[in-house]
Amino acid sequence: MQLYNTLSAEERAVLIDDAGKQRLTLSFYAYAQISDPTTFRNELFLAWNPLEVLGRIYVAKEGINAQLSLPADNFYLFKDTIEKYDFMKGIRLNVAVEQDDFSFLKLTIKVRDKIVADGLVDETFDVTNIGTHLKAQQFNAMLDDPNTVVVDMRNHYESEIGHFTKAIKPDVDTFRESLPIIEEQLSAHKEDKNLLMYCTGGIRCEKASAYFKHKGFANVYQLEGGIIEYTRQVKAEGLESKFIGKNFVFDHRLGERITDDVVAKCHQCGTPCDVHTNCENEGCHLLFIQCDACAVAMEGCCSVECQEVIHLPEDEQKKLRSGIKNGNMIFKKGKSDKLLFKANLAAASANSTIVERPKRIKKETKIARSFVGDVMHYFVKAGIGQFEILENDLAIGDKIQIIGSTTGEQTVIVEELFVDKISTDRAKVGDIVTMKLPFRIRLSDKLYKL
Numbered sequence: 051m052q053l054y055n056t057l058s059a060e061e062r063a064v065l066i067d068d069a070g071k072q073r074l075t076l077s078f079y080a081y082a083q084i085s086d087p088t089t090f091r092n093e094l095f096l097a098w099n100p101l102e103v104l105g106r107i108y109v110a111k112e113g114i115n116a117q118l119s120l121p122a123d124n125f126y127l128f129k130d131t132i133e134k135y136d137f138m139k140g141i142r143l144n145v146a147v148e149q150d151d152f153s154f155l156k157l158t159i160k161v162r163d164k165i166v167a168d169g170l171v172d173e174t175f176d177v178t179n180i181g182t183h184l185k186a187q188q189f190n191a192m193l194d195d196p197n198t199v200v201v202d203m204r205n206h207y208e209s210e211i212g213h214f215t216k217a218i219k220p221d222v223d224t225f226r227e228s229l230p231i232i233e234e235q236l237s238a239h240k241e242d243k244n245l246l247m248y249c250t251g252g253i254r255c256e257k258a259s260a261y262f263k264h265k266g267f268a269n270v271y272q273l274e275g276g277i278i279e280y281t282r283q284v285k286a287e288g289l290e291s292k293f294i295g296k297n298f299v300f301d302h303r304l305g306e307r308i309t310d311d312v313v314a315k316c317h318q319c320g321t322p323c324d325v326h327t328n329c330e331n332e333g334c335h336l337l338f339i340q341c342d343a344c345a346v347a348m349e350g351c352c353s354v355e356c357q358e359v360i361h362l363p364e365d366e367q368k369k370l371r372s373g374i375k376n377g378n379m380i381f382k383k384g385k386s387d388k389l390l391f392k393a394n395l396a397a398a399s400a401n402s403t404i405v406e407r408p409k410r411i412k413k414e415t416k417i418a419r420s421f422v423g424d425v426m427h428y429f430v431k432a433g434i435g436q437f438e439i440l441e442n443d444l445a446i447g448d449k450i451q452i453i454g455s456t457t458g459e460q461t462v463i464v465e466e467l468f469v470d471k472i473s474t475d476r477a478k479v480g481d482i483v484t485m486k487l488p489f490r491i492r493l494s495d496k497l498y499k500l
Contacts, residue, residue: 181259212295
């Protein structure tokens with residue numbers, strides 16, 4: 051009986067590519083009383099593995115929290131597997147704003163003490179006694195009420211790239227840190243203010259709303275389905291989006307574009323930017339915001355020190371990593387003295403100086419390239435790639451590069467170009483273009499012009 055993955059992420063990516071099936075990325079959660087989480091976990095794995103479900107799922111005695119992807123063809127079979135449990139019948143499934151066949155490459159289902167770590171030890175706390183759910187239109191209306199306080203229940207690195215207007219954004223690394231901070235900050239308004247909360251998909255707000263009701267807050271509300279469901283309703287109903295920027299997501303994409311607003315800045319030079327990345331040095335792996343220019347100059351690293359490390363032979367890099375208890379320095383989110391703009395922001399402001407872009411340390415010349423667009427589809431049998439042009443025009447004769455974790459860096463000259471199946475010499479921003487390619491590409495790949 052197989053209860054764990056047997057394929058590597060790389061092997062799984064090849065299988066997804068070969069299958070050529072559209073996959074759906076979605077998330078859901080449910081608070082419930084689960085007496086035997088381990089048995090529940092094993093039942094889910096056995097049901098989902100044959101359906102090619104991939105993702106990161108946590109189960110505990112208090113419920114389930116899932117982010118996953120699956121072939122679109124298997125959606126209703128998947129629904130049947132979860133609705134056999136009473137507490138998941140009719141459950142809302144939050145479908146991602148942006149789809150990517152490679153959002154998850156393993157099926158990982160873990161048993162945890164809690165599905166959302168809260169640090170609470172209180173037997174009287176009832177996680178199911180929640181606040182009032184609001185749909186997008188109701189949420190927008192309450193945002194405009196001067197008697198409302200809106201709180202972002204996410205962590206600092208999430209709210210930094212996108213948030214609701216007028217929101218309080220606690221500078222915290224974890225959900226558990228935010229609860230006492232918000233309680234103390236709003237303690238004088240337990241009766242006279244509307245406490246309005248939101249998060250990515252609703253799971254943290256759900257627990258937070260129960261917590262604040264437990265602490266005596268009278269008027270507690272939460273955004274139903276979180277930012278993901280809010281965005282869907284805004285588009286479907288033609289509402290104004292009061293969420294600006296990007297929604298941080300916990301798969302390899304690290305963000306979904308909600309509005310064109312760029313509310314964050316590069317952590318290395320201060321240029322407006324909202325693209326998260328992980329430091330290329332595997333012994334660091336710091337999550338931070340990096341613009342295209344700094345990505346080239348720093349080769350995807352957070353610091354000169356890490357940049358020097360990635361040029362060492364692989365065996366030397368492994369020696370540096372081995373035996374070192376890095377603790378929170380690995381996978382730390384967006385806070386480090388190495389990040390020049392963030393570290394020097396106060397000093398730069400006081401002295402009215404400009405933080406310069408980091409200087410690259412490699413002597414060889416880097417290839418200059420400009421971002422053009424995203425891969426939308428690859429027609430395997432025909433060998434044709436489809437792209438959405440997001441920035442810069444594309445023309446016959448242009449030298450392009452398609453880059454991705456599996457694809458690598460592939461370079462080709464554009465010889466033919468089609469927009470809406472019509473041959474053209476030039477494609478502009480907003481066009482959906484197709485071209486013949488001598489290699490495979492993936493939906494997570496990016497298109498650049500050299």
